[in-house]
Amino acid sequence: MDARPTTPVPPPGCPAHETGGRVPLHGPEFAADPQAYYAYLRNYGPTAPVELAPGVEATLVTDYATALQLLQDSGSFRKDARRWRDLNEGRISPDSPIVPVLAYRPNCMFSDGAEHLRLRQAVTDSMARVDTRKLSRTTEQVSEYLIAQFGTRGSADLLADYAKQLPMFVFNELFGCPADIGDRVLFGITGMFDGVNAERAIEVLFGAVGELVALKRARPGDDVTSWLMQHQAKLTDEEMVHQLALLLVAGNEPLRNLIGNTLHRLLTHDAYAHKGGLIDEAIDDTLWENPPMQNLAPHYPASDMEFAGQKFRAGDLVLVSFAAANTGPTLTASRQSGSNRAHLAWSAGPHACPSKDPARQITVTAVENLLNRLPDVELAVPEDSLVWRPGPFNRGLATLPARFTPAEGGHRTPTQSRPGAAAHAEASEAGRKRERSGMWSQFLNWLAK
Numbered sequence: 001m002d003a004r005p006t007t008p009v010p011p012p013g014c015p016a017h018e019t020g021g022r023v024p025l026h027g028p029e030f031a032a033d034p035q036a037y038y039a040y041l042r043n044y045g046p047t048a049p050v051e052l053a054p055g056v057e058a059t060l061v062t063d064y065a066t067a068l069q070l071l072q073d074s075g076s077f078r079k080d081a082r083r084w085r086d087l088n089e090g091r092i093s094p095d096s097p098i099v100p101v102l103a104y105r106p107n108c109m110f111s112d113g114a115e116h117l118r119l120r121q122a123v124t125d126s127m128a129r130v131d132t133r134k135l136s137r138t139t140e141q142v143s144e145y146l147i148a149q150f151g152t153r154g155s156a157d158l159l160a161d162y163a164k165q166l167p168m169f170v171f172n173e174l175f176g177c178p179a180d181i182g183d184r185v186l187f188g189i190t191g192m193f194d195g196v197n198a199e200r201a202i203e204v205l206f207g208a209v210g211e212l213v214a215l216k217r218a219r220p221g222d223d224v225t226s227w228l229m230q231h232q233a234k235l236t237d238e239e240m241v242h243q244l245a246l247l248l249v250a251g252n253e254p255l256r257n258l259i260g261n262t263l264h265r266l267l268t269h270d271a272y273a274h275k276g277g278l279i280d281e282a283i284d285d286t287l288w289e290n291p292p293m294q295n296l297a298p299h300y301p302a303s304d305m306e307f308a309g310q311k312f313r314a315g316d317l318v319l320v321s322f323a324a325a326n327t328g329p330t331l332t333a334s335r336q337s338g339s340n341r342a343h344l345a346w347s348a349g350p351h352a353c354p355s356k357d358p359a360r361q362i363t364v365t366a367v368e369n370l371l372n373r374l375p376d377v378e379l380a381v382p383e384d385s386l387v388w389r390p391g392p393f394n395r396g397l398a399t400l401p402a403r404f405t406p407a408e409g410g411h412r413t414p415t416q417s418r419p420g421a422a423a424h425a426e427a428s429e430a431g432r433k434r435e436r437s438g439m440w441s442q443f444l445n446w447l448a449k
């Protein structure tokens with residue numbers, strides 16, 4: 001991309017002058033106040049030069065209308081990361097922390113054209129079969145279990161103890177994971193996001209998903225994995241593994257952040273206590289102002305072109321800032337006029353999030369159940385002491401310490417009221433024989449009591 005002739009002065013703490021005029025979207029300064037960076041980036045116009053990690057250059061779209069144009073133009077911009085010119089030409093180290101997020105995989109997120117339509121339709125149709133009542137029951141069961149682990153203490157980290165774990169447990173249930181496979185899925189996802197032996201975690205995750213596919217080929221069930229397998233798209237085992245891994249990984253991180261960011265908003269804004277539609281409004285405001293994935297949607301120009309007044313070369317990396325687009329000055333009037341769900345937090349166009357409705361339902365149920373069980377929950381530390389996790393893509397807290405009146409022990413929804421309890425008891429027993437300490441096995445054991 002051609003550099004603009006005039007570069008605005010970087011804000012305090014922003015070392016853009018040290019990176020060739022590119023604004024770094026990594027490090028604690030950006031994590032602490034990304035909106036200050038977005039305000040600065042708007043000085044460049046609808047797009048701006050950024051650095052995602054040391055040596056990883058990209059262009060960030062910060063304007064709402066420009067973002068929509070890009071997201072909806074699948075002819076000019078492609079998703080296949082094998083087009084990424086800087087990676088192909090060796091300017092990015094293979095061990096860069098950005099590569100695992102943006103590198104090509106054979107799934108619907110990184111495909112175009114007819115292949116994208118085939119894979120995407122299989123995912124969308126399978127997710128559409130999720131019964132909303134069953135999803136609510138599952139989320140409530142997981143919520144009750146997690147609260148039972150910390151509720152009697154009177155204090156908890158609502159990120160580590162609740163928001164981080166709940167999506168993984170719910171997805172395990174939706175995909176029909178038995179005890180031993182579910183334990184390894186949780187281990188793999190946790191290791192990837194925590195950065196603890198991430199390479200090994202990825203290996204464990206893909207191995208577990210591969211076993212899940214083999215299991216469902218032999219014994220299909222009433223779950224997303226089986227529905228995806230039975231879809232008319234006729235996915236191969238390899239395609240199955242990659243679509244499931246995408247749903248597990250790409251679904252968990254944003255959902256973790258959305259639950260955590262919504263709880264953060266409720267605990268730090270007293271105004272919600274005096275409004276109707278408490279949780280729904282808090283979720284909408286969070287999606288507008290603090291979306292769980294703030295910068296992503298990688299695209300690559302299909303050919304040399306001009307876009308938004310800038311010249312691009314084929315294969316340049318272009319990302320959308322959902323957070324900057326949502327909070328731009330032109331969006332203020334739209335929100336005030338009542339268009340409270342016109343934000344870009346779920347992306348837009350042919351690659352918009354296929355699971356936004358289940359994600360919202362899970363968040364509503366998780367937050368509502370927590371507030372019902374712990375009605376006096378409050379932040380346990382000063383708000384300005386909270387630390388946000390660094391990184392250019394996600395927006396989530398490192399911790400969310402809270403305190404509350406200890407809940408009575410032993411409360412949970414009875415197992416007999418939950419469909420499939422007997423099957424879970426059987427799976428739990430199998431899990432005890434092979435993996436006694438796994439998180440998913442412990443949940444199934446608790447559920448079957």
